[in-house]
Amino acid sequence: MKMSRFALMGFVTAFMLLLGGCFSGETESKPDSSGGEKSGEEQSDGKKVLNLNNNEEPGSLHPGTAQGTHDSWILEHAFEGLTKKTPEGEIVDGMAKDWEVSDDGITWTFNLKDDVKWSNGDPVTAHDFEYAWKHVLNPETASEYAYQMYYLAGGEEYNSSENKDEYADLEEKVGVKALDDHTLEVKLAEPTPYFLDLTSFYTYYPVNKKVQEENPKWAQEADSYVSNGAFKLTEWNHKESMKLEKNENYYDKDKINLDEVNFVIIDNADTAWQMYQADELDLVYPLPPDVQGELSSKDDPEFEIAPDLAVYYYNLNNEVKPFNNVKVRKALSMGIDRKTLVEHVSQGGQQPAYGVIPGGIPDAEGDFQENSGDLFKEDAEEAKKLLKEGLAEEGMDKMPEFTITYNTDENHKKIAEAIQEMWRKNLDVQVTLENVEFQVKLDREKAGDYDISRAGWVGDYVDPMTFMDLWVTNGSFNDANWSNKEYDKNVKFAKSSMDEKKRMEALHKAEEILMDEMPIVPIYFYTKPFTVKPHVKGVFTPINRYPQFIYADIEK
Structure with a gap:
């Protein structure tokens, strides 16, 4: 999923003080030395409240149009799919009590639980799932994640159509159908080994059909928001704060300990860290780079570094000269010292990336990344040579000045500044830096209006x-505007093959092609460094999710 990370908007002190008074969590409301109220324990009314930060205003809290981690953190707690994941990463029953799959891997039949309800009391039905999935695929929805539904028979044909007259017929042919209120039949275009995993992903969440049809804008405000997960959205002060409350209609409510979860929307990691130190927040993610380095060196018990299924990289706009030249692209990649970046700039236990697939993904045998090894090397001298050759092929004597665009955030800024200096020193090129709001960056990437842009992806x-x-x-999400037929061929094969060894061989080949062409520049593999107060128990960190608090508890 598209990574937002925090984009500096500059919160003022007055707002911090206001928040300090809004998010209380003590048994008694005792002011701290800064004039705010401390968080963490049960409130005087007995409620268990968790206070934390979200680094961006959600772009969309509709499962069909959400695309960023700042969206998904809310969605993963407010909604639930056919399946869900345990703290150990096991896929278990969610809205579905069980399922069957045909011998050829094409037809899946999901049987919903009898007692599942929406937060407004409506029953969750198989019709809600069929409606939601087809809504994602509807070309007029313009969902960036519609391609995740291409695994359904007829999904790509429907979503790709430009003829409105044929929408109804194409929608009818999509491979998802509610046989009755409790039975959902899914037909895939081809066998998909990881389809069950996808059913726990937010694009596959249901949507209340009745609510959507009566109010297409239901997901834009808290008072009209309807979800089916452990929590419900009850307050949304846009660009300021959000509140989730325990959903009493959730079938598994007895396992949910928290009564409220308060999100402060802060895109300045330093501000969030200061609020944590003042006991105004119970959990903070992400953290400022220098704080990560300091806490790591102290072996602080409140500091955790969890693994992440994510890569930090730079898009190179392959349609802009001279980034259309593979030698220029390779030179830029080879001119970066990744070890220095992770040890002295990001300082969160990240690993240098010499490919795009992080560790932690099983191969046919062993770990995929370990089997891949390093797919390129850093070499300043070779980079100079390649840059000169590439520029000559484009009729250029010197690299023109270009710009790195990143969404506002201190960590992105420091990384960009370090790479700017590395390229100046190693390649004698001049780079300017440009910071913009996250949504502006996304829009610019889609429009091809950039030279190099910071990007990140969570699996x-x-x-x-x-x-x-x-x-x-x-x-x-091919914002680099790159194309390679052999790459496409290998990816297509791996999407449908049920021979695990052969499909993994095709994926290894695809990654090798990608790194040989270098349309994007991998920088490092993310970790999840965060802090959590000792009285907060039960937070867990799936490899491809933000810290999860669905089963968290507050202890006195």
Whole structure:
């Protein structure tokens, strides 16, 4: 999923003080030395409240149109799919009590639980799932994640159609159908080994059909928001704060300990960290880079570094000279010292990336990344040579000045500044830096209005395909505007083959092609460094999700 990370908007002190008074969590409301109220324990009314930060205003809280981690953190707690994941990463029953799959891997039948309800009391039905999935695929929805539904028979044909007259017929042919209120039949275009994992992903969440049809804007405000997960959205002060409350209609409510979860929307990591130190927040993610380094060196018990299924990289706009030249692209990649970046700039235990597939994904045998090894090397001298050759092929004597665009955030800024200096020193090129709001960056990338842009991707499911299908020709998130037929061929084969060894071989080949062409520059593999107060128990960190608090508890 598209990574937002925090984009500096500059919160003022007055707002911090206001928040300090809004998010209380003590048994008694005792002011701290800064004039705010401390968080953490049960409130005087007995409620268990968790206070934390979200680094961006959600772009969309509709499962069909959400695309960023700042969206998904809310959605993963307010909604639930056919399946869900345990703290151990096991896929278990969610809205579905069980399921069957045909011998050929094409037809899946999901049987919903009898007692599942929406937050407004309506029953969750198989019709809600059929409606939601087809809504994602409807071309008029313009969902960036519609391609995740291409696994359904007829899904790509419907979503790709430009003829409105045929929409109804194409929708009817999509491979998802409610046989009755409790039975959902799914027909895939081809066998998909990781389909069950996808059913726990937010694009596959249901939507209340009645609510959507009566109010298409239901997901834009808290008072009209209807969800089916452990929590419900009850307050949304846009660009300021959000509140989730325990959903009493959730079938598994007895396992939910928290009564409220308060999100402060803060895109300045330093501000969030200060609020944590003042006991105004119970959990903070992400953290400022220098704080990560300091806490790591102290072995602080409140500091955790969890693994992440994510890669930090730079898009190179392959349609802009001289980034259209593979030698220029390779030179830029080879001119970066990744070890210095992770040890002295990001300082969160990240690993240098010499490919795009993070560790933690099973191969046919062993770990996919370990089997891949390093797919390129850093070499300043060779980079100079390649840059000169590439520029000559484009009729240029010197690299023109270009710009790195990143969404506002201190960590992105420091990384960009370090790479700017590395390229100046190693390649004698001049780079300017530009910071913009996250949504502006996304819009500029889609429009091809950039030279180099910072990007990040968290795997939507635990399979190499969640990264490899990003850069297929005309892919929704192929912001580098790159195309390679052999790459596309290998990805297509791996999407449908049920021979695990052969499909993994195809994915390895695709990654090798990608790194040989270098349309994007991998920088490092993310970790999840965060702090959590000792009285907060039960937070867990799936490899491809933000810290999860669905089963968290507050202890006195």
